[in-house]
Amino acid sequence: MLEINKGIGKPVEFRGLKGTYLYLAAGIVIGSLLLALVLYGFLGLNTYLVTAITMSCILGGVWYCMRLSAKYGVSGLLKLEATRNQPKAILISSAKPFATLRETKRPKSRNGAALVGRRE
Structure with a gap:
């Protein structure tokens, strides 16, 4: 019998x-084609020059995406961005925030004898 939902839960993949x-990579390709439209249509540059610029942008961008995909994996780009946004150090110049902290009281259990000597 054929499995109908074989790809559920798997990431989208196309040639690596x-x-x-x-x-x-799709955004880079579309952006490069829009760049070609601007260079050729509005600025009137040479066709061969526009083609060379567009192809180099597309090939370089897709190559860079392939390299990132191989290096970091499916969700590695998000993890890399998350580690970049973490602070290097947390500096506290006064003890005032800690002065208001106190240990929270835990509710007493029904069978208090069973918890004697045990840490929760």
Whole structure:
């Protein structure tokens, strides 16, 4: 019998590009084609020059996405961005925030004898 939902839960993949990198590469291709439209249509540059610039942008961008996909994996780009946004150190110049902290009281259990000597 054939499995109908074989790809559920798996990331989208096309020729080695997985997940976010595939969408990033598609954005690079579309952006490069829009760049070609601007260079040729509005600025009137030479056709061969526009083609060379567009192809180099597309090939370089897709190559970079393939490299990132191979290096970091499916969700590695998000993890890399998350580690970049973490602070290097937390500096506290006064003890005032800690002065208001106190240990929370735990509710007493029904069978208090069973918890004697045990840490929760």
